[in-house]
Amino acid sequence: MSNYIRDKTKGGCYFLTFNLANRHSQLLLTHIDKFRDAYAKTIQHHHFDLDAMVVLPDHVHMLITLALDSDDYAVIVASIKSQFSRQFNKTEAITASRQAKRERGIWQRRFWEHRIRNEIDYQNHMDYIHYNPVKHGYVTTPQDWQYSTLHKLIKKGVYPDDWGTDVNNKGVNIRYDR
Template identity: 45%
Template sequence: MRYRRIKIKGGLYFFTVVLADREQTLLTDHIDLLRDAFRYTKANHPFDIISSVILPEHLHVIWQLPEGDNNYSMRWSLIKGYFSRHLAQQSRKALNPSRVNKRERGIWQRRFWEHHIRDEKDLAQHIDYIHYNPVKHGYVSKAVDWPFSSIHQFIEQGEVDRNWGGDIGQVTGSNVRKFGE
């Protein structure tokens, strides 16, 4: 069965991209390299980053693609490839033979998750999900304490209070700040 992706030119998308080994911490250990991979790709194939969070072994991001363009798969391929090529060479014995035959380093899961953002409510929920993710995974007790998150820009722009996204007991039901409402 062939996996089918929704591709809308100029679309707004939520993505989850994950390392092959969920025990690794490569994304935060090499955050500057990951930023370089994004900058390189954006310079050659523009897109806007609406919201993002980088965790040690996975990331979530919302992108707005340019009008007339729906090729997010190529952009992810470029980001993953740039990051992988620029990391220090891994031991060949650690790589799966199937990945070696396909000239893959085995750093990333082959696929990624995408979701087309349908409306303002959908966007708000995904931005909240992104910003709350470091709390959900137990890395921090407050969303603002995670350094690799777009929540800091949202706070600077006055779109969210710096106390938003405290502990799990605090952020439930009506306590969740909804963007765009």
Template identity: 45%
Template sequence: MTEYRRAKIPGATFFFTVNLAQRRGNRLLVDKIDLLRRAFREVKDRHPFVINAIVVLPEHLHTVWTLPEGDSDYKTRWSLIKAGFSRRIPAGERRSDSRVKRGERGIWQRRYWEHVICDDGDLERHVNYIHWNPVKHGWVQRVADWPYSSFHLYVQRGVYCLDWACDSEFTIKGGE
């Protein structure tokens, strides 16, 4: 078995995509948003990091984090967030034989996708992608209408206007 290699750059900024194991028709992340927020807070209290941007959709989330100087351990943070959220959800989800054998829940996909942010332009593209994602997936018509997004903080800070990306010419390049 080939070991999956992840970037380990202390103090770096990373873009992540994290998915539920069962995506079709699943609304767990938004239905249990308070439990997800609690899991994030608890991990941030013990293992600090900055959430630069985030969007939580019903069955997946995207986020950009900056880790503290000298720290490259996002793997532990994600493990703790996933476990903290999962512990608060009543058991009953479908689990594969391998998950049962390992004593794992079946809430999250085991893996997640990360990308090292390489410069300010890359950061801007990923933050825009994050905020545009609810529109991309058809959950809302306007970015401002999705409540589970850091977009609203960006509006408060004057980075975006409330009707950002409402222009029909607006497009975001990138993917999940």
């Protein structure tokens, strides 16, 4: 068993990744409306700012900034997962261990978290999130992926229109090791 202790910085900015149990599933995209509903219900009850997000067929990457008095990113992830799962009939295989904990079999139990340390770390994770659909081979440019906050950030002027394309990508530090 691991002795990993999660970072609990109130008001922190966190990069989060959570995955479906079946990593070959398309559930998040085939039911994007249900994911959007789960996110909307979560944001109604938990205060945080969404800096960036991408929804892929089997996993989600988010960059969020918590309220100054909050360190509850784990509760936010749990809420999104729970709100999404509740919208489906229980047809998936559920292990005895999950049954004992009243868990569904849709999501992997754990999630990845990383507290953002500085501006460079922030920008690297923003770029990673928005370039992820290209990394996985779903599209050839980040702008082609519709389930991303990149489009809103381009409209706000945070990213140039051609960000992540071969021409513009020179000098952009995108980490591929996650």
